Amino acid sequence: MEDYPEELRTPPVSLACIVGCPELHQTISGFLHAEQPPINTLALPDFSKISLLARKQRDPLAPPQPAAGIFKRDWLLKHRTRVPAVAAALFRSDHVTGDPAQWLQVCTDLENLKSVLHGRNTRLVVVIVQTQVSDALSEDLMIALRKRAEIDAKHLIVFVQNDSSELRQSLNRLASLFSELCMTYYREEGRRIRIRVEKKTFTSTELNIRYCFKVAVYAEFRKDWAEALRYYEDGYRALREMTGTTTRLPPIQRLVEIKAVAEQLHFKISTLLLHGGKVVEAITWFHKHVTSYKQLVGVVEVAFLHWDWFSRQFLVFAELLETSSAAIPATLSHFGTSDNPLTEWEFQPAYYYQLAANYLREKRYSLDNLLSTSDLARKVAGVPESVIPALYLGQSARLFEEGDTVAVLPLSDAEYISYALAEAERYQDAYEIIALFRKAYESFNRRGAPRMACFCSSRMAKEYYAAEDYSNAKQLFESVAGLYRQEGWATVLWESLGYLRECSRKLGSAKEFVGYSLEMAALPILTDEGPEATESRRDYCPAGPATISRRVAIQEEVFALVTNAQTPEAEAGGESNLLLTKDLPLCLNIDLTSPLRIVLLASVAFHDQTVKPNSPTLITVSLLSQLALPVEIDLLEVQFNQPTCNFRIVDSQKDISTAAFILDDQDVRLETALLKLLPNKWLRLTYEIKSGQSGKLECSSIVAKIRKNLMISCQAESPATMEDLPMWKFEDRVESFPIKDRGLSFSGQKVIQVEEPEPQVDLILNSLGPALVGETFIVPVSIHSKGHEVHFGELKINLVDARGGLLMSPREAEPFDSHHVELVSISGTPEEEESQADIDNIRKIQHSFGVVSVPVLREGQSWSCNLEIKWHRPKSVMLYVSLGYSPSSDEATLQRINVHRSLQIEGKIPVIISHRFMAPFRREPLLLSKIKSLTISDQKESLAWNESSTLIVTARNSTEVPLRLTSMSIKLEGESDDKNFCSVHQIGGGISPENALLVPGEDFKGLFSVKPEIDCPKLGLGTVYVSWVRDSKRGENQHTIATRQRLPDINVEKPPLVVSMECPPHAILGIPFSFYVKIRNSTSLLQEIKYSLGDSQNFVLSGPHNHAAFVLPKTEHLISYKLVPLSSGPQQLPRITVASVRYSAALTLSVAAATVFVYPTEPKFGLEGSKSEVVV
Amino acid sequence: MIVCVAVVGNQNNPVYLQSFTEADDALKLHHIVHCSLDVIDERVNNPKRSGPTLNETFLGLLYPTENYKVYGYLTNTKVKFIMVTTDLDVKDADVRNFFRRFHAAYVDAVSNPFHVPGKKITSKSFAERVSVIVKSFGSTAA
Structure with missing residues (x-):
């Protein structure tokens, strides 16, 4: 579009001319230009220049010439710049009113102007320039001037210069007059010519078209778009009709002219339609334009001109579409159906850019064809010199100079062809084509049409390739190939790859x-259709059409190349082949994403998931190739992450000696097999493999050496995770599996876990039964080497709660150590004791975790240590001990072997301590708290103040091991102070060597006398300490362990009444004895007592059965009975019940307290007369 | 005249592509069919601008290219049928009819128990049936 002249590209603007008063020109022209619609100004500084406006003189008597062309090339420009619609003569008012000479000058100037404008319809305006309003001319002068100029009164206007508001007014006046006159002018001009069109008063079609064009242009001047469009279309139609009729010019040039005119008319129509927002109409019009001219190729020699022109139509329309703001109407829908035959892309400039590029390619092909065939013809004709564009649009002529005379001569068609060819040769179409495709590519990409963009991109790349810019071409083709690979379009991928192949050949x-x-050789192209049609060869890539025979040929070529043999095709390549040989041998790497997976796919599966070290396992290596021909692999190397496992397979049919040159490393295991890969058939190779190193054994890659110089390194894939081949997965073919075993081909892995070697070291944990809370429990650990030396040994000890709980108390406020079980220390064997200091450095012991290093042990040596663990709570604990070592001292092959042992150890309480209080025999203090709180069972033990009670502490061995007690004691809290409050003395149960041994389940009882000396509701009695040791034969060095238990607090109160009973311990049948009950009132109140005595058949008694008594404060009341036993043996005394009325409390003596032994006769031992009352 | 028919799978992979021209322009037709997938994508993604009803399988003219017109059809399983013709004046009804018959042939072909869905169609009888449909397209249009 940029090639078009300015006047064609922009809408026409009216032209006015001003003459004289040059100082005002800038103001006026600026103002007019800013008007809406704008008016261009042709400013002539003085009247001497008006000849510019003059018409060309035409001999009025000459006969009308037949039209020599359709449009004059400069007609539009003339009307835009040289033929004004209005001419204004500016005169200063002082010149008009001045002396006669000046007046005369004014008159002459006017006359001249009139004569210049004679024959045109240009309107004349006279402007009187006044410096201020007061300079007004007289009416007479005005009339005289008007008469001279032969104009209407309103065409004579006054322009006031110096007053700004007046100036503005004057300018407005001028502008409105100008615009009115312009309108009139263009309307009249238009009408004048329209009449000719309507009355058909023209002699030829050319004139008809010209008139239509003119009418349309005049209409455009008036902004009458509808009329302009109508006449442009009329002209266009008339032009189309004359295609076959006119004989004015030689046929080739005739066609060129018609197309040039059509192009211009079409451009105008499209612009008008698009600016009017009629996108659909514009596109429809464009289609009509294209279809009606597409076939007008003309003779073969100038076909390139046609395609050039045709391509330009698309380009210009694309640019128009891009620059016009008109969008696709929102109402438009149903693209591509009968309702709306247009499709989405036809609204996209990219579509037209792409077509423009296509046709430009067409042009290049026809040009190339022409240049290659008609070289001779052109030389004969010779290229004519100084060819210029002729007067008429679309015509060319030769400038002929001879001496001073310059003549313009018409060209013959032959000359024209030579000229056009010479011109065309100068252009670099390739870059033009690339630019167009790039525009289309970018636009399609933006629009989200990746495939179309891809297509443009591949066309671009082809142009680069044609222009021998191989690196650019390669880059573009690579991006294109990516999409085709992804979607599996083999045929189009073939094309890109064919170019890529050639590019890399050219780039060496x-x-x-x-x-x-x-x-390419491995692409799924399975057809072999027809012979290669050379005619459309240009549509194919350098590798030819996609057929199976081409695949074969390509593979053969490559394999010949890598064996350094020359194929006929490669020889044709000549010097480029030399480039190829220099970086041989070649190594191709194929990874999981490589498109070359179709060339060679390696699937590796171990038959097992884990294996013992040094024991054999099976591995299957399966190879698949989709190449067109069978591939013979010379050597296959299977590589692992443990290089010692690598092995090589040599083709059994090949002589090993010929392959020996690659066997640089003699250590590698060598196997032989038939290594021939048939297309689409798995080659399965199963081998035994051993690994001495524990850990992961993974097959990393398979390297295939083919012929002398090709090496394909293929990343191994597990059958379980292997993806389908990208291009082949859509092919309809029999599915085969990499491994015969179906299960393995779905789940096989290229990784195997090699287990650790069997440890040849014993780790022994001993335990002496359950651990007892409080003791330092010792677990001996011994390490005995049976076959391995132990280097860098490390023993890790871990304690875990067997029930999964924490070994730590979550409560921080725990009175003593918050760990229930803790690892206290690890002690070495006695002989290691001296090096204790440095072992300690390595030792790390935490409460439940410990690490200790083990010294170097030779085979057969052993080492042991003791773990000291202390239980604070009875808990079951898992002890985990693991020994990590390496069997050799070589740090480089630091392979660690781990031995794990675990042991569950129960933590038990050694002794259960219980206690109980006993009141003195036959003496019962009344404790009020006992009466009151019958309901609360867990009430504290209550003791009477200042009364001695007996405390029995029982220690029971709750373990399964015998214990030996060493002491039992009660320690008061708060040391000496508490002595005043309570006195505790041991009164029995002393430990002697005979009773110290406590077998499991046995009790030991200690007796203590307790006498509270303070009345206190909460009195601490102290803590029981039971010291013990395990009763073991060898346990001399054992420490005694104290198990302690705090006695609960007791309630001490003053008893208001104390009842004691006195009775002899034994009686003799028939001999009376006395029985007293003493009631002591320790209150200061009078206490009423009721008592009763039941009958007994074993005794005869004297005294009241029921009675009441009053006990005076702080005194003692005595009730006495006399009894005669009637039968011998232990006998129940008659039941006596004492009740206190005040406290509603009754006392019945216990059975034990009320039992007396009756002898039948006087016993013979001399222990008589002892009192039955037990006094503490 | 129909120059090419194609079945494109739901991963935009070619399932069946057959050209019916004497000239050796198979490659060009491959490109045309591949590019037309962009238009199908666009039509499918902007349903309000495409066919009159939601269930319309016929996509209409996809785009005119230099010498060809490309028509599209989308089945419920997102398999695309593409037809390239050189006829400039094609009746919508003819194209619809063509696609309907083609669709029936396709359904029969993929109903073959030996056909694996998604793979290329290599059935000879399908190819024969398609060529019959293609040939009859010209005769009904005339």
């Missing part, structure tokens, strides 16, 4: 050349 990259070639 052997690796890429081989890669692309192999990929």
Whole structure:
């Protein structure tokens, strides 16, 4: 579009001319230009310049010439710049009113102007320039001037210069007059010519078209778009009709002219339609334009001109579409159906850019064809010199100079062809085509049409390739190939790869050349249709059409290349082949995402998931190739992450000696097999493999060496995670599996776990039964080497609650150590004792975790240590001990072997301590709290103040081991102070060597006398300490362990009444004895007592059965009975019940307290007369 | 005249592509069919601008290219049928009819128990049936 002249591209603007008073020109022209609609100004500084406006003189008597063309090339420009619609003569008022000479000058100037404008319809305006309003001319002068100029009164206006508001007014006046006159002018001009069109008073079609064009242009001047459009279309139609009729010019040039005119008319129509927002109409019009001219190719020699022109139509329309703001109407829908035959893309400039590029390509092809065939013809004709564009649009002529005379001569068609060819040769179409495709590519990409963009991109790349810019071409083709690979379009991918292959050949990259070639040879192209049609060869890539025979040929070529043999095709390549050989041998790497997976796919599966070290397992290596021809692999190397496992397979049919040159490393295991890969058939190779190193054994890659110089390193894939081959997965073919075993081909892995070697070291944990709370429990750990030396040994100890709980108390406020079980220390064997200091450095012991290093042990040596664990709570604990060591001292092969042992240890309470209080025999203090709180069972033990009670502490061995007690004591809290409050003395149960041994389940009782000396509701009695040791034969060095238990607090109160009974311990049948009950009132109140005595058949008694008594404060009341026993043996005394009325409390003596033994006769031992009352 | 028919799978992979021209322009037709997938994508993604009803399978003219017109059809399983013709004046009804018959042939072909869905159609009888449909397209249009 940029090639079009300015006047064609922009809408026409009215033209006015001003003459004289040059100082005002800038103001006026500026103002007019800013008007709406704008008016262009042709400013002539003085009247001498008016000849510019003059018409060309035409001999009025000459006969009308037949039209020599359709449009004059400069007609539009003339009307835009040289033929004004209005001419204004500016005169200063003082010149008009001045002396006669000046007046005369004014008159002459006017006359001249009139004569210049004679024959045109240009309107004349006279402007009187006054410096101020007061300079007004007289009426007479005005009339005289008007008469001279032969104009209407309103065409004579006054322009006031110096007053700004007046100036503005004057300018407005001028502008409105101008615009009115312009309108009139263009309307009349238009009408004048329209009449000719309507009355058909023209002699030829050319004139008809010209008139239509003129009418339309005049209408455009008036902004009458509808009329302009109508006449442009009329002109266009008339032009189309004359295609076959006119004979004015030689046929080739005739067609060129018609197309040039059509182009201009079409451009105008499209612009008007698009600016009017009629996108659909514009596109429809464009289609009509294109279809009606597409076939007008003309003779073969100038076909390129046609395609050039045709391409330009698309380009210009694309640019118009891009620059016009008109969008696709929102109401438009149903693209591509009968309701709306247009499709989405036809609204996109990219579509037209792409077509423009296509036709430009067409032009290049026809040009190339022409240049290659008609070289001779052109030389004969010779290229005419100084060819210029002729007067008429679309015509060319030769400028002929001879001496001073310059003549313009018409060209013959032959000359024209030579000229056009010479011109066309000068252009670099390739870059133009690339630019167009790039525009289309970017636009399609933005619009989200990746495939179309891809297509443009591939066309671009082809142009680069044609222009021998191989690196650009390669880059573009690579991006294109990516999409085709992804969607599996083999045929189009073939094309891109064919170009890529050639690009890499040209760029001398052997690796890429081989890669692309192999990929091509492995593409799923299975047809072999027809012979190659050479005619459409240009549509194919350099590798030819996608057929199976081409695949074969390409593979053969590559394989010949890597064996350094020459194929006929490669020889044709000539010097480029030399480039290829220099970086041989080639190594192609195929990873999981490589498109070359179709060339060679390696699937590796171990038959097992885990294996013992040094024991054999099976591995299957399966290879698949989709190449067109069978591939013979010379050597296959299977590589693992443990290089010692690598092995090689040599083709059994090949002589090993010929392959020996690659066997640089003699240590590698060598296998032989038939290594022939048939297309689409798995080659399965199963081998036994051993690994001595524990850990992961993974097959990393399979390297195939083919012929002398090709090496394909293929990343191994597990069958379980292997993806389908990208291009082949859509092919309808029999599915085969990499491994015969169906299960393995779904779940096989290229990784196997090699287990650790069997440890040849014993780790022994001993335990002496359950652990007892409080003691330092010792677990001996011993390490005995049976076959391995122990280097860098490390023993890790871990304590875990067997029930999964924490070994730590969550409560921080725990009175003593918050750990229930803790690892106290690890002690070495006695002989290691001296090096204790440095062992301690390595030792790390936490409460439940410990690490200790083990010294170097030779085979057969052993080492032991003791773990000291202390239980604070009875808990079951898992002890985990693991020994990590390496069997050799070589740090480089630091392979660690771990031995794990665990042991569950119960933590038990050694002794259960219980206690109980006993009141003195036959003496019962009344404790009020006992009466009151019958309901609360867990009430504190109550003791009477200042009364001695007996405390029995029982220690029971609750373990399964015998214990030996060493002491039992009660320690008061608060030391000496508490002595005043309570006195506790041991009164029995002393420990002697005989009773110290406590077998499991046995009790030991200690007796203590307790006498509270203070009346206190909460009195601490102290803590029981039971010291013990395990009763073991060898346990001399054992420490005694104290188990302690705090006695609960007791309630001490003053008893208001104390009842004691006195009775002899034994009686003799028939001999009376006395029985007293003493009631002591320790209150200061009078206490009423009721008592009763039941009958007994064993005794005869004297005294009241029921009675009441009053006990005076602080005194003692005595009730006495006399009894005679009637039968012998232990006998129940008659039941006596004492009740206190005040406290509603009754006392019945216990059975034990009320039992007396009756002898039948006087016993013979001399222990008589002892009192039955037990006094504490 | 129909120059090419194609079945494109739901991963935009070619399932069946057959050209019916004497000239050796198979490659060009491959490109045309591949590019037309963009239009199908666009039509499918902007349903309000595409066919009159939601269930319309016929997509209409996809785009005119230099010498060809490309028509599209989308089945419920997102398999695309693409037809390339050189006829400039094609009746909508003819194209619809063509696609309907083509669809029936396709359904029969993929109903073959030996056909694996998504793979290329290599059935000879399908190819024969398609060529019959293609040939009859010209005769009904005339």
